[in-house]
Amino acid sequence: MHQFIINASIQIIPVVQDKHPYEWVDEAIAIIQQSGIKHEVGPFATVLEGRYDEVMKVIHDVNEYLYSRNCSEWISNLQIQIRSNGDITGEEKTDKFK
Secondary structure (H helix, E strand, C coil): CCCCEEEEEEEEEECCCCCCHHHHHHHHHHHHHHHCCEEEECCCCEEEEEEHHHHHHHHHHHHHHHHHCCCCCEEEEEEEECCCCCCCCHHHHHHHHC
């Protein structure tokens, strides 16, 4: 895949009763924060921005973390926007509303 900047959103929905689902979500967000990738936490999803490989690694790391911590089941909802001939940034899409 190319090395332009892409946008992605990830929403983690734990399907568990071992602890409050927000606790699992908070742990997933901590993995994103520790990655150093540009991100924005929202009430329904977290938006990531970076090179394709970087973004996909963070998504992978979140799912691997949940697996390694024995989260019994979760849904990862993803949206990925890729432009084949250049960068796509969040500011480009939202600046007109600020």
